[in-house]
Amino acid sequence: MIIVSALDLWEKLRILGMASSYDACAPPSIEERRAPLPGIFYAWAFGTKVPLLKVLLTNGCSRNCKYCAFSSLVDHGVSSFEIKELVGIFMDMWRKGLVQGLFLSSAIPGHPDNTMEKMISVARILREREEFKGYIHLKILPGTSQDMVRRALPFATRVSINLEAPREEFLKNIAPSKSIKGEILPLLPLLKEGFTTQFVVDIAPERDLDLLNAVEILVKRYGLKRAYFQTFRPIPGTPLGDHPPGSKARQMRLYQGEFLVRRYAFSPGELIDSEGNLPKNTDPKTFWVRNNPHFFPLDLEDSTYHQLLRVPGIGPKLARRIIALRRKGGLSPFHIEKAGINLRKSGPYLLYKGKPLVKGFQVILPLE
Ligand code: SF4
Incomplete structure (x- = not known):
């Protein structure tokens, strides 16, 4: 009897772990790293890559999203964790050092509050009874009540809610x-x-501009920390099973593009081509630099943080360092390369006290 139950639990872990792969918790380069057991995925947490148990509470759903293997439109077997099963399996994996946290999402059978309540119970038991102090990511299900969200927040290290599409009309097409x-x-x-949020791309006729505009609004108005983009994968048996896969x-x-909008304060309109899409043959920052030669050169002595971010080879960390050195009076020609500025990459776009740092691609500053 015990053996059958363990096998049953293993099968649920396999099904509900695999089911959670439709929900991104990191860019594909990180998430797709090989994990030792079903349900384990790598994610960004606390600024580093960590293994998480990432599962759905259930894959039974009463919604009708046309791209989803678990929608009410698709005849599929339903698996669900009991609260105590999921708590037990997580604590077991955590004690064995297999995972460092939990990412819990779910399909939505019936009213979202009912499922959200169970997800909150899992997190609450982990915190209060098991005294687990590590990373818990809770997915906020669309349609959950505000009261339920308030109850979830104290137990979660991070939360996410998926928009799936950048505007209502696109969403209605794919998830009525x-x-x-x-x-x-x-x-x-x-x-x-x-x-954080997720968009499914290449499924509705949305342009990159639509997606980046949504990111910009979410960052500025609501404090979005990061957007993930899930390329559409057609699933046989769903209404969009014959739709071509995403790119x-x-x-x-x-x-x-999302990084440049969220961290570099580019506006989406600056990064796109005449059709409203990001350039195909070059990265968006290089595209912007090529289209804006009049913006350069910038003088290291008086450029603002956001101006510096537009220089090839300069990101937020280096821009902050340049400004901090300048305030302390430590940005002399001798220290420019030591500060981390790559003169061959960034030099052609910069001046120091009105003088060029490089001639063409030749460094002309005395560096020692
Ligand atoms: S709500 Fe989620 S699980 Fe349910 S059909 Fe839509 S995408 Fe699938």
Whole structure:
């Protein structure tokens, strides 16, 4: 009897772990790293890559998203964890050092509050009874009540809520029973400590501009920490089973564009071509630099943080370092390369006290 139960639990872990792979918790380069057991995925947590138990509470769903293997439109077997089963399996994996945290999501059978309540119970038991102090990521299900979100937040290290599409009309095409305006936007003001979201791309006719505009609004108004882009994977038996798969190259460009909008304060309109999409043959920052030669050169002595971020080879960390050195009076020609500025990459776009740092690609500063 015990053996049968253990096998049953293993099978649930396999099914509900695999089912969670439709939910991104890191860019593909990290998440797809080989994991030793079903349900274990690598994710960004606490600024580093960590293995998480990433599972759905259940794959039974009453919604009708056209791209999903678990929708009510698809005849599929339903697996669900009992609260105590999931708590037990997680603590077992954690004690054995296999995982460092939990990422819990779910399909939505019936009212979202009922499932959300069970997810909160898992997190609460882990915190209060098992005294687990590590990483817990809870997915906020669309349509959950504000009260339920408030109850979830104290137990979660991070939360996310998936928009899936950048605008209501795109979402209605692919997930008729979901609503950005009715089910997601009312919850965002409660997530002011930060949240992540996911978009499924290459499924609706959205342009990169639509996606990046959504990212910009979510960052500025609601404190979005990061957006993930899941390329569409057609699943046989679903209404979109014959739709062509999404492009990995587009996914990569969207991650680059999202980073530039969220961390570098580029506006989406600056990064796209005449058709509203990111350039296909170059990275978006290089594309912008080529189209804006009048912006350069910038003088290291008086450029702002956001101006410095536009220079090839300069990111947020280096821009902050340059400004900090300047304030301390430590940005002399002798220290410029030591500060981390790559003169061959960034030099052609920079001046120091009105003088060029390089001639063409030749470094002309005295560096020693
Ligand atoms: S809500 Fe939609 S995407 Fe999520 S499990 Fe249900 S049918 Fe699938």
